[in-house]
Amino acid sequence: MSNFYSAEAFFESWKIGVQIAGPVWFGDGLDPSSAETKWDLVPRVDEITARIGTMSSGERVFIAAMVSFYNDDIGGTLLQRVIGSKRIGLADIASSLDERRRRVIGDLMLSYCGW
Numbered sequence: 001m002s003n004f005y006s007a008e009a010f011f012e013s014w015k016i017g018v019q020i021a022g023p024v025w026f027g028d029g030l031d032p033s034s035a036e037t038k039w040d041l042v043p044r045v046d047e048i049t050a051r052i053g054t055m056s057s058g059e060r061v062f063i064a065a066m067v068s069f070y071n072d073d074i075g076g077t078l079l080q081r082v083i084g085s086k087r088i089g090l091a092d093i094a095s096s097l098d099e100r101r102r103r104v105i106g107d108l109m110l111s112y113c114g115w
Contacts, residue, residue: 009111011038014069017104021063038115043067045074052078061096065105070115 015032018041023029025048026041035041048067052060060082068075079088083096094102 005113006111007038007113010108010113013104013107013111014038014041014066017062017066017101017108020101020104021059021066025063043070045071049074049078052082057082058097058101061093062101062105065093065097066108069108069112 015035018026018032018035023032025044026032027035027044028040029044032041043063043066045067048063052063055063061079064075064078064082066075067078076088079093080086083092085092093105097105
């Protein structure tokens with residue numbers, strides 16, 4: 001992704017992340033390709049928080065990292081909970097994810113211009 005700090009690039013990466021994590025956790029739960037803006041794919045924080053324990057370890061870290069782009073306080077708390085430490089570094093996140101999920105988080109970081 002060559003368009004750094006681009007709302008469009010962020011949105012495209014976000015849609016890929018939503019598809020990987022599962023559309024059920026975002027917006028109205030429908031296919032992310034039908035979304036027109038990132039606001040159509042807002043994380044369903046209450047549901048994620050309540051059910052994150054039922055996910056695999058990689059799924060938990062991935063969705064918590066995605067939530068942190070939307071709300072860093074909630075996402076940070078989720079990351080602490082799923083990684084099991086009050087101090088979370090990028091290496092903790094990266095080591096918990098497969099290549100496909102690391103690429104999405106990396107692309108989101110590169111294109112992030114605020115929620």
